[in-house]
Amino acid sequence: MSQQPILEIRDLHASVEGKEILKGINLTVNPGEVHAIMGPNGSGKSTLAQVLAGHKAYEVTSGKALLRGNDLLELDPEERAREGVFLAFQYPVELPGVNSTYFLKAAVNAVRKHRGEEELDAADFLALVRQKMKVLDVGEALLRRSVNEGFSGGEKKRNEIFQMAVLEPTLAILDETDSGLDIDALRVVADGVNKLRSPENAMVLVTHYQRLLEYIVPDVVHVLYKGRIIKSGGKELALELEEHGYDWVKEHAEEVGVG
Amino acid sequence: MHSTTESFLKNFALLEHSLNGESELPLHQLRRRSLERFSALGFPTTRDEDWRFTNIAPLAATHFRPVLLPEPHSITPAQAAAIGYAGQSAHRLVFVNGHFAPGLSQLGEVGNGVAVGNLAAVIKADAGVVEQFIESLPATRPDPFAALNTAFLRDGAFISVPNGSIIQQPIHLLFIGAAPSEATVAHLRNLISVGANAQATIIEEYVSVGGGNPTFTNPVTQIAAGENATVNHYRIQHEQESGFHVGTFHATLERASTVNSITFTLGSAIVRNNTNAVLGGPGAHCTMDGVYLANGTQLVDNHTTLDHAAPNCTSHELYKGVLNDRGRGVFSGRIIVRQDAQKTDSKQSNRNLLLSDTAIIDSKPQLEIFADDVKCTHGATIGQLSDESLFYLRARGIGLAQARAILTYAFAEEVVEHIAIPELCDYLEALLNTRLEH
Numbered sequence: 001m002s003q004q005p006i007l008e009i010r011d012l013h014a015s016v017e018g019k020e021i022l023k024g025i026n027l028t029v030n031p032g033e034v035h036a037i038m039g040p041n042g043s044g045k046s047t048l049a050q051v052l053a054g055h056k057a058y059e060v061t062s063g064k065a066l067l068r069g070n071d072l073l074e075l076d077p078e079e080r081a082r083e084g085v086f087l088a089f090q091y092p093v094e095l096p097g098v099n100s101t102y103f104l105k106a107a108v109n110a111v112r113k114h115r116g117e118e119e120l121d122a123a124d125f126l127a128l129v130r131q132k133m134k135v136l137d138v139g140e141a142l143l144r145r146s147v148n149e150g151f152s153g154g155e156k157k158r159n160e161i162f163q164m165a166v167l168e169p170t171l172a173i174l175d176e177t178d179s180g181l182d183i184d185a186l187r188v189v190a191d192g193v194n195k196l197r198s199p200e201n202a203m204v205l206v207t208h209y210q211r212l213l214e215y216i217v218p219d220v221v222h223v224l225y226k227g228r229i230i231k232s233g234g235k236e237l238a239l240e241l242e243e244h245g246y247d248w249v250k251e252h253a254e255e256v257g258v259g
Numbered sequence: 260m261h262s263t264t265e266s267f268l269k270n271f272a273l274l275e276h277s278l279n280g281e282s283e284l285p286l287h288q289l290r291r292r293s294l295e296r297f298s299a300l301g302f303p304t305t306r307d308e309d310w311r312f313t314n315i316a317p318l319a320a321t322h323f324r325p326v327l328l329p330e331p332h333s334i335t336p337a338q339a340a341a342i343g344y345a346g347q348s349a350h351r352l353v354f355v356n357g358h359f360a361p362g363l364s365q366l367g368e369v370g371n372g373v374a375v376g377n378l379a380a381v382i383k384a385d386a387g388v389v390e391q392f393i394e395s396l397p398a399t400r401p402d403p404f405a406a407l408n409t410a411f412l413r414d415g416a417f418i419s420v421p422n423g424s425i426i427q428q429p430i431h432l433l434f435i436g437a438a439p440s441e442a443t444v445a446h447l448r449n450l451i452s453v454g455a456n457a458q459a460t461i462i463e464e465y466v467s468v469g470g471g472n473p474t475f476t477n478p479v480t481q482i483a484a485g486e487n488a489t490v491n492h493y494r495i496q497h498e499q500e501s502g503f504h505v506g507t508f509h510a511t512l513e514r515a516s517t518v519n520s521i522t523f524t525l526g527s528a529i530v531r532n533n534t535n536a537v538l539g540g541p542g543a544h545c546t547m548d549g550v551y552l553a554n555g556t557q558l559v560d561n562h563t564t565l566d567h568a569a570p571n572c573t574s575h576e577l578y579k580g581v582l583n584d585r586g587r588g589v590f591s592g593r594i595i596v597r598q599d600a601q602k603t604d605s606k607q608s609n610r611n612l613l614l615s616d617t618a619i620i621d622s623k624p625q626l627e628i629f630a631d632d633v634k635c636t637h638g639a640t641i642g643q644l645s646d647e648s649l650f651y652l653r654a655r656g657i658g659l660a661q662a663r664a665i666l667t668y669a670f671a672e673e674v675v676e677h678i679a680i681p682e683l684c685d686y687l688e689a690l691l692n693t694r695l696e697h
Contacts, residue, residue: 053654056646081656093651097669106665107655114656146669163655 004069005030006171006202007052012063014051020061021047023227029171032199036213036238037206039224040246045206046090048224049175052204053087054080067171081107082114084170088160088177095147103147104129104166111167132165136192154185161192172196172203178212190215210242225253264301267407268294270325274411277327286386286412289393293409300403309400312589312621313531313560318503323444323475325411329358332437334468339363342435343464344495346682349428350375355435356474357445358414367428372421375430378448379414389417392450396481396509400564402533404505408446408479415448415478418461422454422485429460429491429680434478436498439470447478451492455485455513461492462683465506465526467499473528474498479507484516486540491679492518494532497525497690500555507533514540514569521677522549523687524559525694535564538572538600549578550671552694553586553618560589565607567600567633574604579671580611581695582618592637593625600630607637612670614644614663664695 007029014022021044029035039045051058052065054077065072067083075083095103108128109119120128133140138158148156157177164172174193178186193216197203205216213221213235221237222229225246230253231237241249271294275282302319303310332355339353339360352375353363359377369375382389393409416432434447453459465476476498484490496504504527510518524530536545551559565574580588590609611620622639644666652662668691675691678684 053650055650076659077650077653078656078658078662081654087654089651089654093645093648095648095651095666095669097672098665103652103655103657103665106657106661107652110656110658110661167655 003031006068007204008064008066008069010064012051012065013061014047014058015061016047016058021058021227022051024063025227025229027222027229029202029204031202033219034197034203034205034216036218036221037204037224038208038210038221038238038241040249041208043224044227045208045224046175049087049090049173049204049206052173053077053085078110081167082111086164086167086169086172088157088164088172088174090176090179092148092156092160094149094151096149098147100145100147101129101143104163107163108166129166132162135195136162136165137188138162153180154182157181157185157189158192161189165192165196170201172201173206174203175206176208177205178207178209186212187215210238213238223249225249264298266322268298271410273325274327281382281386284386286382286390289390290410290412293406297403297406297410300401300406302403309562309591312587313529313558315503315529315531318475318529321442321473321475321503323442326356326358326443326445327413329360330356332356332360334360334363334435334437336363338468339433339435342468343433343466344431344462344683344686346680346686347428348431348462349426351431351433352377352416353433353435354414354447356437356443357447370424373424373426374417374419376417377414378417378450381417389450392452392481392483393448395483395511396479397537402507404477404531405479405507405533408448408477408507411446412448413446415450417449418451418459420453420457420459423456424454425458426460429462429683431462432464434463434465434476436465436467436474436476436502437469438472438474440472442472442474444475444477447476449478449480451481451490452483453485453488453490456487457485458489459491460680461490462495463492464495465498465504467502467526471499471501473501473503475503477505480509482508482510482518484510484512484518486514486516488513488516490516490518492520493678493683494520494522495525495687495690496523496527496530498527500526500528500557502527504530505533506531508535510536510545512536512538512540512543512545515542516540517544519546519677519679520548521546521674522561524549524551524561525690527557529558531560531562533562535566536574537566537568538574539568541569541571543569543572545572545574546677547574547576548674548677550674550691551578551580551588552691553580553588554583554694556585558587558589562589562591562593564593564595565605567594567596567603567605570599570601570603572600572603574606576607577674578609579674580609580620581614581667581671582611582620583614585615585617587618588620590620590622590639591625592623594627594635594637596628596630596633596635598629601632603630603633603635605633605635609639611639611641612644612667613641614667660696664692667695668692
């Protein structure tokens with residue numbers, strides 16, 4: 001393939017509080033692709049998501065992560081976001097007193113400024129937000145509330161996807177976006193994600209369960225276990241996992257010598 | 260320490276000289292008695308319990324020129340219009356260095372019986388009214404600064420809203436300090452009475468223009484709320500960094516009246532706010548809120564007293580402080596519940612955000628309860644910005660400095676949203692954000 005990958009991870013090791021969690025991740029995500037990273041609890045899925053977003057609690061001890069060929073790991077979290085990385089949080093933070101409109105406008109304009117685009121004024125911003133709200137079927141009441149404050153689990157997850165729609169990232173990392181959602185909320189969120197898929201961007205879905213993948217069909221499925229990707233395959237791999245459970249993976253892991 | 264009061268005593272002679280015939284009035288005897296009181300008390304030191312955390316030695320050591328009469332200034336009406344809150348108001352009274360500036364003010368139409376004007380004019384017309392109002396100020400604590408203010412009484416705002424009158428738009432009082440050539444002092448006195456069933460909103464704003472010399476602003480504002488009256492009082496202080504500000508606010512509340520007082524303190528080297536309310540009639544309600552910011556080596560001291568003197572009254576107090584660098588905050592919240600004040604419901608909260616390791620807050624609740632059937636709660640907290648919240652903002656592309664400012668403003672927003680005027684909320688949001696982003 002001649003095109004440059006959006007994300008390239010090479011032998012990435014990371015630890016938290018001195019304990020190694022990621023033990024050599026290799027992953028290549030090309031434009032237009034959706035990758036699912038599955039694995040049992042504690043395998044390092046969320047760590048990978050946080051490391052890519054730049055959370056300082058996670059220390060990268062060796063390896064590389066490149067965003068369109070450029071070193072991602074040397075950038076501050078805000079620089080990564082401006083370069084097009086978006087993390088949909090597993091636990092979106094409640095920000096009492098932070099107006100949602102103000103927050104989103106600050107984010108959009110930070111990204112635009114970085115790209116050398118003119119900052120949006122209040123009217124243009126509202127037009128953009130309204131258009132995205134329509135796509136994702138989000139009510140305008142959300143804009144008047146404080147960010148995530150008092151939101152239900154489903155509302156928070158939907159707000160993450162809404163922010164993603166407004167910020168139009170190149171690389172979206174969705175960390176357990178399906179957890180805590182009932183089937184209706186899951187469908188709404190998945191629907192939103194599908195609408196945002198394009199040949200120019202890429203997505204990494206981090207998930208424990210296969211059910212999200214019934215709604216967002218991935219191009220590649222990876223199984224993460226004890227800090228390493230031990231198996232990769234097509235979407236059918238997710239079904240196999242569903243059928244056999246993670247014990248099947250663990251046995252496989254022992255065969256390849258992890259753990 | 261008393262020797263430092265000397266320059267003020269000397270200045271008093273100059274004041275008397277400038278008064279012409281007015282010095283024959285009984286009001287002037289009040290000035291004299293107050294000067295004696297000030298002279299006896301002297302400036303407080305950190306040995307005084309009420310001033311334990313606030314060392315005013317730099318203030319006491321500075322010589323301030325009294326501005327005894329209105330002086331020419333270079334502020335044009337266009338400049339004055341661009342200073343401070345510019346939202347809608349019924350009246351805008353502008354004062355420069357302690358004196359009313361009619362050319363910079365905009366007085367609207369007044370309804371029947373409403374009086375909005377400056378104190379010096381009222382003293383000329385009927386000094387007795389002024390004297391009576393001032394004498395009604397109870398001396399809850401020995402207060403040398405209030406005594407000094409009365410001794411040098413000249414000008415300020417005078418607002419009288421008769422029974423049943425409702426003034427919809429706020430009345431904006433803008434006090435400009437300008438000390439281009441030497442340090443100056445202004446002792447403003449604002450007298451505000453709102454009659455039974457009447458309503459009014461007052462914005463009291465302190466700013467500085469030009470010149471790096473310190474100003475000392477020593478205002479006293481008295482509010483008398485009649486039966487069932489509603490008074491909103493918003494105090495905004497953002498004077499220059501080298502200045503001193505000792506502001507006294509005193510409200511008396513009659514039966515079923517409401518006074519909402521919110522104090523925003525952003526400026527000056529040393530600020531002391533003495534904010535007092537006496538709930539003197541059954542069923543009265545007082546909200547006393549504040550936001551204070553201290554950067555650099557600023558010191559902001561809020562001493563509040565809520566005096567429950569009648570039954571079935573409620574008071575809510577919320578003071579939020581943001582201390583950065585070597586900034587220092589003091590909060591002393593005194594709540595008195597007198598023997599007759601049964602069924603009092605009083606809630607006090609002081610919360611602080613410390614943005615650096617060297618910032619300091621001294622917080623002291625002081626509850627004096629003499630009734631047995633009352634509900635009084637109080638709490639004080641100290642916190643930092645949450646790393647997880649900062650990360651969430653940064654992960655959306657917002658830079659660290661802006662993320663910190665957004666979260667800091669969010670901390671203060673709880674108080675800002677208590678303001679009943681949307682335009683004033685927006686103004687304060689902008690004012691706070693400008694300060695926080697630096």
